Amino acid sequence: MRTLKSILLLIIIIAATIFIFQNMETVSLKFIIWQLEIPLSAASILLYVLGAVSGGLIFSMLKKLAIENKSRN
Template structure:
């Protein structure tokens, strides 16, 4: 079973690398007066991790409330 998980992680890493190399054009991200230019793939991955972090914090808070 461990070898299957290792193969799946390897495949996901390869897919992520292909995605990053295909989406390397620069985009501008603006929030009020703050703005930054970065590759599209970095912006998408950063937003994904930010969403995962806030979702984890939200669900752990809800879990504490329900206990």
Template sequence: MRWIYLAIVVVFVAALIIFVFQNTQSVDVSFLALGATLPLAILVLVAYVLGALSGGSLYALLRRSVAGSRRSA
């Protein structure tokens, strides 16, 4: 089973490397009064990390809330 997980990781890393090399063009990004020009691959990486952090935080909050309601009931 470990080899299957390793193969999946290798496929995802290969896809990530291909994505980075194919998306080197710069894009303009603005948020409120801030603006920046950065490569598309970096923008996608930042959006992914922010989404993972917010999703993980929401999951932890919900899990703690459910555990707390079970303890008090």
């Protein structure tokens, strides 16, 4: 099982490396008054991380609410 996990991790790292090198063109990101020009691959990774963090926060808040509701009943 450990070997399978290592192989999958290696495949993900190789795919991510290929993605980064194939998407080096610059994109312009704008939000209210901020503007940022970064490579497309960096923008994609940044958005992925922000989505993972916000999803984790929402999940933990919902879990906490469920535990509080369960303890009240």
